[in-house]
Amino acid sequence: MNDDLRDALRAAVPGPDKARKRAFLRSLPPAPVSHGRFLLSQAAYVRPVTWMVSLAVLVLALAAGRLAPGDAVWVTAALTPFAALAAVTEGARSTLYGMEELELASRFSLRSVVLARMGAVGLAHLALVCVLAALGGGSFFRAGVYFLTPYLLTDLLGLAAVRRVRGREGLYLCGGAAVLTAGLALALHGVRGVYDPAGFRWWLLALALVLVLTGQEYLKTIRKTEELS
Amino acid sequence: MELTIDRLSKQFGPKIAVDRVSLRLAPGVTGLLGPNGAGKTTLMRLVCGILKPTAGMVSFDGQDVGSEEYRAGLGYLPQDFGYYPDFTGRDFLLYMAAMKGLDKAAARRKSDELLAVVGLSDVQKKKVKTYSGGMRQRLGIAQALLNDPKLLVLDEPTAGLDPKERVRFRDLIATLGRDSVVLLSTHIVSDVEHIAGRVLIMKDGQIVHDGAWDKHEDLEKFYLAQFGEEADHA
Amino acid sequence: MDIDEQYDRIYRYCLHKLGSPAQAEDVTQETFLRWLSAAGYREEGRALGYLYTVARNLCADQYRRQKAEPLPEDLAAPDGEPGVLDRLALAQALAALTDQERDLVLMRYMNEAPVGAVAAALGISRFAVYRRTAAALDKLRTLLREDGP
Numbered sequence: 001m002n003d004d005l006r007d008a009l010r011a012a013v014p015g016p017d018k019a020r021k022r023a024f025l026r027s028l029p030p031a032p033v034s035h036g037r038f039l040l041s042q043a044a045y046v047r048p049v050t051w052m053v054s055l056a057v058l059v060l061a062l063a064a065g066r067l068a069p070g071d072a073v074w075v076t077a078a079l080t081p082f083a084a085l086a087a088v089t090e091g092a093r094s095t096l097y098g099m100e101e102l103e104l105a106s107r108f109s110l111r112s113v114v115l116a117r118m119g120a121v122g123l124a125h126l127a128l129v130c131v132l133a134a135l136g137g138g139s140f141f142r143a144g145v146y147f148l149t150p151y152l153l154t155d156l157l158g159l160a161a162v163r164r165v166r167g168r169e170g171l172y173l174c175g176g177a178a179v180l181t182a183g184l185a186l187a188l189h190g191v192r193g194v195y196d197p198a199g200f201r202w203w204l205l206a207l208a209l210v211l212v213l214t215g216q217e218y219l220k221t222i223r224k225t226e227e228l229s
Numbered sequence: 230m231e232l233t234i235d236r237l238s239k240q241f242g243p244k245i246a247v248d249r250v251s252l253r254l255a256p257g258v259t260g261l262l263g264p265n266g267a268g269k270t271t272l273m274r275l276v277c278g279i280l281k282p283t284a285g286m287v288s289f290d291g292q293d294v295g296s297e298e299y300r301a302g303l304g305y306l307p308q309d310f311g312y313y314p315d316f317t318g319r320d321f322l323l324y325m326a327a328m329k330g331l332d333k334a335a336a337r338r339k340s341d342e343l344l345a346v347v348g349l350s351d352v353q354k355k356k357v358k359t360y361s362g363g364m365r366q367r368l369g370i371a372q373a374l375l376n377d378p379k380l381l382v383l384d385e386p387t388a389g390l391d392p393k394e395r396v397r398f399r400d401l402i403a404t405l406g407r408d409s410v411v412l413l414s415t416h417i418v419s420d421v422e423h424i425a426g427r428v429l430i431m432k433d434g435q436i437v438h439d440g441a442w443d444k445h446e447d448l449e450k451f452y453l454a455q456f457g458e459e460a461d462h463a
Numbered sequence: 464m465d466i467d468e469q470y471d472r473i474y475r476y477c478l479h480k481l482g483s484p485a486q487a488e489d490v491t492q493e494t495f496l497r498w499l500s501a502a503g504y505r506e507e508g509r510a511l512g513y514l515y516t517v518a519r520n521l522c523a524d525q526y527r528r529q530k531a532e533p534l535p536e537d538l539a540a541p542d543g544e545p546g547v548l549d550r551l552a553l554a555q556a557l558a559a560l561t562d563q564e565r566d567l568v569l570m571r572y573m574n575e576a577p578v579g580a581v582a583a584a585l586g587i588s589r590f591a592v593y594r595r596t597a598a599a600l601d602k603l604r605t606l607l608r609e610d611g612p
Contacts, residue, residue: 005604009479009573012550016474016488023408024470024492026379030301031466032505033330041327045313098311102372104279105305106328107297113328228279332507335465 030107038108042116046090050121053086054128061132073146074189076132078182080147081154083125085178088158089171091118091221096167104228111225125151145203146195152210154181159217163224230256230290230379232276232410237285239271246271248434249285258406260425260442261414268434269414270308273384276412277305289380289410301330304378306369308385312357318344318368319353325372336375343371346401362389370398374405381405383413387420399424418448464507470495472574473518479557479569480522490521511576512583519566519584556606563587564599571596 057079064075091114094100103110129151133143157177162170188194232254239247246268263269274280276287278294287294289302312321319340326336344350347367357365366389373381383402387395403424405411415421421428421442428448430438442448473494477487494517498504504513557565566585570576571592581596582589 005600005607006573008553009569010475012553013475013478014484015471016491017484020488021470021474022377024495025467026302026377026408028466028495028499030298030330031464033332034505037332038327038330045324093313097313098309099313101274101279101307102305102310102325103328105277105300105303105307106325107301107330107376108328109300227281228274332465335467338465338468 033107035112038112039116039119042113043120046117046120047093050086050090051124054083054121054124057083058128058131062135065135071189073138073143073195074185077146077150078185080129080132080151081178081181081185083128084151084154085158085174087118087121087125088155088162088174090121091159092162092171092174093117095162096171101228104225109225111222114225115222142197142200142203145200145207149203149207149210150181150185152207152214154178156210156214156217157181159214159221163217163221230408230410232380232412233286233288234276235286235288237272237275237287238283239268239275239280240283245434247275247282250434250436251285252429252436252439254410254412254427256406256408256410257426258402258411258413258424259427259429260421261412261429261431262416262418262421263414263431264416267431269431270384271434272431273305273382273412273414276380277303277382299380301376302379304373304376304381306373306383306386308388310369312365314358316357317354318349318357318360318364321357321368322372322375326375329376331375339375340371343374346374347371348397363391363394366390367394367398370401379409381409381411383411385415386413387415387417395420422448464510466495469511469514472576473514476515476569476574477518477522479573480565481525486525490518490525493521494518508577508579509583511580515570515576515580515584552607556603559606560599560602563595564602567592567596567599568603572600 061072061076061079065072068075094103094110094113100110103113129144129147132147133140154174154177157180158174161173161177164170165173193199232252234250234252234254237247237250238245248268250272261269261272271280275282276294278287278300289299292299292302313324316324322340322343323336326340331339340353341350344353347370349364349367349371352360352364357368360368366386370383370386373383386402387398390398399420402411402413406424406426413420413425425442428438428440428442429436470491474487474491477490478484481487481490494514497517498510498514501513504510557568560568563585567581570584571578571581578589578592582592585592587595
């Protein structure tokens with residue numbers, strides 16, 4: 001009886017004239033859509049792999065902190081490049097899978113897609129670095145710098161690579177950059193005094209340089225999403 | 230409802246791909262013919278705002294091509310398009326619906342409707358990588374229609390369709406042409422003969438013929454005269 | 464919010480109340496135009512509250528202009544199969560409800576509008592919406608049983 005009555009009420013009156021309804025709806029300005037909702041929906045399209053890699057970095061770094069506290073700092077510095085690799089790969093998917101043209105012509109264009117995805121992953125990674133720095137045991141700020149610098153270095157090399165080299169090759173280059181940066185962290189750990197407070201100002205210098213260059217790479221990447229290339 | 234193209238040009242280095250094209254398109258189906266390299270795809274990309282012009286302007290009912298309103302009313306089927314791996318046909322449409330700003334309820338409703346229109350309802354849960362070329366093309370047509378566009382731009386839409394699919398597609402386009410501006414590029418003459426009310430012929434970046442199509446005329450002969458070569462048939 | 468879908472629902476609401484497809488269409492379109500011009504009310508719950516408020520007010524304006532209740536015979540012949548319940552009996556039973564009861568049945572029950580939206584449109588509490596909708600439906604069913612075969 002319940003649904004019968006509802007169906008009867010609906011069936012008792014006909015629907016609107018389809019042609020006039022369509023003409024009316026098309027005459028309206030596009031319905032306002034919240035950008036926030038779009039960002040969230042794009043974040044949902046970030047591949048599980050990306051989150052898993054980030055989680056793996058977290059877990060491994062924490063494990064190093066437990067099992068080999070003396071080496072935890074350089075191990076973490078060698079791990080964060082792989083989180084950066086995941087981030088850059090995520091941002092490059094539109095180009096890699098040939099979705100650019102379709103996304104560029106959509107209401108929320110390619111630029112929003114890339115910004116949303118990289119933004120979501122970037123925020124998560126920022127949180128990741130903060131967590132690792134907080135649990136590092138030493139100074140939060142110094143640890144943060146030690147972990148962020150290799151991350152951003154990989155980021156900037158990776159973005160430059162995928163921007164210049166199309167397709168899978170660009171991503172392989174990006175992978176190479178991650179491995180190189182990790183290797184650098186590995187090689188450096190043997191050098192005396194690298195992680196000592198005395199040498200910290202070199203790290204700050206490096207971070208400042210890398211920040212500026214990474215910022216530039218992001219700007220170039222975003223600008224590239226304005227049209228098909 | 231009118232698409233206005235005003236002295237539009239696009240240059241890639243020394244090559245001029247589109248050369249000072251000016252057009253006004255009213256609702257109806259306009260066919261864009263021309264050999265490969267004539268600039269058809271570049272022109273369509275400019276109309277879709279995915280390439281920026283070197284000079285000139287494109288607008289629809291006063292809205293510039295760069296505006297969100299313009300893109301909200303635009304449906305585009307590129308010549309080639311990809312898809313994220315592991316997407317099913319339905320996933321693909323829902324993703325494109327999100328890109329076009331449809332909310333979840335509207336996205337589901339329109340996807341169901343369009344999958345039926347293009348005859349892909351049965352395979353919507355299958356992965357796009359398993360689709361034939363014709364099926365993928367039909368999926369592409371479906372995504373172009375998700376936002377009920379007032380301006381529909383189709384680049385070689387019948388490529389890869391079998392004869393039955395092609396007839397079905399022509400009927401669909403003819404219907405859409407009644408109250409939308411449809412710009413359809415092809416190098417298959419019979420596509421145009423059957424549904425275009427107006428034919429543009431493009432050569433070396435310029436429009437060399439622009440006219441309402443008299444269905445009794447022989448497009449073939451005219452095309453030959455222009456290009457001194459055989460037009461493609463399907 | 465799926466505007467296409469909500470247009471249909473608001474239209475049906477108006478058509479039940481006004482009896483004339485032309486008037487229902489005018490009111491529905493005017494309702495949406497006003498919604499678009501209003502600042503805010505973009506989130507779905509608030510949007511529906513606004514839409515039903517305006518639709519209800521505009522229908523009331525139409526009544527005042529007509530100065531007469533729409534006769535059940537004015538309802539245009541619906542497409543599709545007739546329901547189990549006789550259309551005329553349904554229309555007469557609806558006409559026997561109070562304005563608020565009718566609104567509750569149409570908005571809350573037929574259109575399944577969220578409680579918050581209905582509460583906003585009718586100016587009553589959410590609890591009252593639940594309670595009075597159930598009462599209105601009971602009354603409607605009783606009326607139909609009395610008229611029915």
